[in-house]
Amino acid sequence: MNKVTIISSTNNWMEQNAIDQINQISKLPGVVRAVGLPDLHPGKTPVGAAIITENVIYPHLVGNDIGCGMSMFMTDIKKRKIKIDRMIKKLEVIENLREIPLPKENDLNKYFSLLGSNLGTIGGGNHFAELQEVDTVFDEELFINLGFDKNNIMLLIHSGSRGYGQSILDESIKVYSAQNGLLHSSEAAINYLSSHDNAVNLASVNRDLIAYKILKSLGVEASVPKLLDCSHNFVSIKEWDNKLFYIHRKGAAPADKGPVIIPGSRGSLSYLVMPTDNVEVAGFSLAHGSGRKWERSMCRARLESKYTKESIKSTKLKGRVICNDTKLLFEEASEAYKNIDTVIRSLVDFELVKVISTFKPILTYKN
Secondary structure, three states, X not given: OOOEEEOOOOOOOOOXXXXXXXXXXXXXXXXXXXXXXXXXXXXXXXXXXXEEEXXXXXXXXXXXXXXXXXXEEEEEEEHHHOXXXXXXXXXXXXXOHHHOOOOOOOOXXXXXXXXXXXXXXXOOOOOEEEEEEEEEEOOHHHHHHOOOOOOEXXXXXXXXXXXXHHHHHHHHHHHHOHHXXXXXXXXXXHHHHXXXXXXXXXXXXXXXXHHHHHHHHHOOOOOOOEEEEEEOEEEEEEEEOOEEEEEEXXXXXXXXXXXXXXXXXXXXXXXXXXXXXXXXXXXXXXXXXXXXXXXXXXHHHHHOOOOOOOHHHEOOOOOEEEOOOHHHHHHOOHXXXXXXXXXXXXXXXXXXXXXXXXXXXXXXXXX
16 A cells, blocks of 8 residues: 555645645654545645554644544524524624633633633634534435434534644644654653643533534523534544554544534535545545635635625625634635535545535634
């Protein structure tokens, strides 16, 4: 099997510099596999990548937002009763989710001590909270068995560890020169993984709290079932060929932990998929979204003639966007992202997933 694998159909264009980054990473000591997924794009380290190592850990391949990922909740809002304009009015008055009190019944002191007022907030960049409705169900039995109901509105949260992951990465580099790799049995690796696990847990709890605050603000039941929870930036230990390996995922969903939600941009569908038994070829990983197509710095110049500050808050799927940051609205426009349908087609062509259903964005919140 090749050391470098690029999961992409011939019709899915990828930046050459992202592929070059994957090839360079494959040469690091201890790397046994380097996989570029169909949403691959360049960054400080490539995003949309899974790197498998033996006996060594590279914190910078996971990056600074350890635990960043997606959680999907099924609300008790019925599709036939949803009133979008009323919801928009309720959310538009909130300048920041910091204004919404945290639930009192939970013991959140240990999390608050790490994040302070950032606890229960979304963050910037491509993070969001989004109300979605079921669009098409392809496997009714599996859809129902996973707890979904097509009559209910879903809430998808994308957020991470809100600065805590950055502090972990900074310390590992400053104290241990972790960019050169950490021997898996070393004190440095053990300390990193312990802090890393805390960040993954913190990010998941933070998504729970964001969901609570959003639903509380809408005046609906805030204690709702979480049907999916998936990190995109993390290290996992994998037994493979009777050996233990470390899978570093940066912008990649695990394909060995059950169903995965793969969102498009705010103007395209999200896909609920079930991984197949063929995922070894992709480093036991899947795409985590559509992947950026444009650098943030070029978005506004390319789109300002196409949209006004108000029209960019509506999408071609008739969804609405709440965001007070005009610069961010342009940076996160649908045009700045790759085609999610093409990303999913690559995963299907490589026999990595079965599509269960799709969801359509109704209201995206980014404050």
